[in-house]
Amino acid sequence: MKVLGSTEALATYKANPYSGWPNRDELDDRLAHFTLPAVKPKFKLEAHDRVFTIGSCFARNIENALVETGRTIAGRDLWLNSGLVDRNNPSSILNNFAVSSIENELDWAFGEARFNVEEHCYQYANGKWQDLHIPQAIKASRLDLLEQRRDLIHKTYRLLESSSFIIITLGLVEAWFDKKAQKYLNLTPPKEAIRQHPKRFELHVQSVDFIRQTLFRIVSKLKAICPEGHKILITVSPIPLTASFTDRDVIVANAYSKAALRVAAEELYQEHTHIDYFPSFESITHTDRSVAYLNDQVHVNTDLIGANVRHMMSLYSEAVNLETFEQLRQALHALPPQERLVQLGKFLVKNPDHTGAILTCVEVATTNRKLMRLAEKYIAKLPAKLNLREAISLSNSYLRLNTPERVIELLSSITFGKNKSAIYAIGRAFNQTGQFSKAVDVLERSPHSGAGPRALIAMELAKALRHLGRNKEAREQMEIAKELRPADKKVKAAEQELFGFFAKTSRFYEKAVMRPKAKS
Template sequence: MKIEYDAGTALSIMRGNPVRGWTSGKPEKMAKERLTTGGYLAIEHKPKFRIDPSWPIFTMGSCFAREVENILMMRGLQLLLNGHGVPAEHFETWNEETGRGGGADRGQLSRGALNKYSVRSMTHELKRALLGESYPDEGLIELAPGQWFDPQASGLRLLDRENALANRKRLAAATAQIRQARVCFFTLGLTETWLDAETGIAMNAHPGPSWLQRMPERFRFVDYGYDATLADMEEIIGLIREHCHPEMRFVVTVSPVPFGATFKDADVIVANSASKSVLRAVAEELFRRHDFVDYFPSYEIVLNSPRAIAFQDDQLHIARDMVAHVMTTFQNAYLAPQEQSQAA
């Protein structure tokens, strides 16, 4: 959807925008100056709508979405996934090479299993919750006798059938919380996806290189492009507004967290940039098409802040103080001043 104005309107908008210039305008408003302070990037974001602090919020997306949840809960907002998760002892240990695994302390529930990296996997999860879409064995895959893999979860180790089904029930119950939401916060993670050829599920994560090698006919790699990703997001938004709150509002962002690894024949840095560019373009189109969809620039805030303070040492995960800065920007934009003090 194109944006088009007559010259007078375009000039009026430009002149009324204090942050329009890269090297022009007031020094503190110039992009050149804001990008070279050595601190976190300050962005002036004008939201399409305000968020009432009493509105229940549903979040879905990559691991960055979990960081967003933590900050919002600390600030007193109603996160519907609070208290949902999977026992920490069911998680893999963190694997630096694959970028998988991790969890909470043993004995606690972790929301990490709820991470959703590709839009197509988000679509499957929401169709289960809202349309009752079902699969044999709840979509679980028995990779070896008594070793079950949930392709729609994140970071879980192989489990016996009883525990795998129990976790699938926990994750389904968490996703079903979207019916109570008034606003959805979607964090788009990546376009590279793995398919289970037997069930047709676009998996949230593959079972690991060794299993891919053992079962090459069952698992297929797909890198979804702009058209398919936009169609999936439109389907998701329509599905939610039909089956949940009819005036649901959406805040969409792109996760600044990069790939753990790419399956394309490209430098991982280049492949990651291509994937994020598709997702950013999709988010922009949704912003242009719908007055109830807003784009929040967490991606730009993180990527244009000094990397030394924006990322943890692994250069993969976002530093906690960086996340806090992003969410302060979010709070200042979406909550009125009196509402901010109530939510603090």
């Protein structure tokens, strides 16, 4: 138990800027969009550190994201080139969902126990063998293939002897126990095995004390195995129980599962200086579920996994200092929308009146359907007066919000001359509000230079002319748009819309104007 004296507790409370929950309207709302709890790392991931990941399928997610950042993961190449597993997810065979399964693999790899095929595997009636200590996705196979996989698993774990940065992800507490082998399994026993041997297997819902004791043994074993000075980063997987074998609602069963793992992880963190805890569980589960999880409500959005790992890397390795908005803007391109807003929010804490950053927040929010509801929060922070460039940016966001009347109001108060971006925005807004004559008046003012903007303007002009019954002119503008941007999806969609209009209004016109005969 951690104990703080009264003076120390009060001083810690005052010194901790994250001791309370943020208000929703705060720019530094770390719960907004994509939750990022504050972390004070105990150590760093050095360039020379060799990374080894252990644990549930979320450990593989972390592993894959680390590989994308350029990190080498111990053992990954062994499976990639083995021919024994799917190359798209080669190390998924190493998934260990319960802490007892992690301990099993360490014991077998380093000789504290012997892996026995007769005890630890099951032979089906068709002669194929199932290793009961690898994920169910790895199907039963010939005995020789099972033994090759098992040997390679042991070889992979022995790489811990040269690994100095260990990431352990804790998965669940509902584990099946094999009474014959006196071992916890890493999967649900095959139905055939349960039918044939109903008294061999039983489900254990592991207690906090059991998990804590097992984890402390694992840490002790890693101390004997890994290089001196090794570091351990523990996480709890945000991936919930897919289903519960108890009589509880899976929501309730999962809450206990994660709480038990989180408590045990906290005790390790408190008692060991070389063990740190990274809150990936808190990050994902405090993010809007419609953003954080896929439709199955189990698996995590890969963008958020990547954002979590990048956040972890920025904390545990040397972070790039993005002091200027231009540096930040360049860095944002590689990030998913939720993380862009997080990074922009951090910048705005130090620069609350930076119009460019606020407009970028509006842009990010309005280009992602799930984040669109956040746009108005940022729009409210904009200054009353914007320059032309800023007004155009906001106008494009207004169009994405489907509020064209706001575009008209904004740009009508600014002199934009022959600026093609402004002409396109207000012309499109006039079209969307049914003011086609005004759309034609403003769009026809556009200069004829610049293929990209000119094509979009021609497309909008074609739409306005079409509604005014000026079909031949509409077709001419559509041809200009096609010629300037032949592969543009917007232009193709508009052309299809125009073809449909002309086909309905006049078959004669379609033959005479839209598809004229070749000259002899």
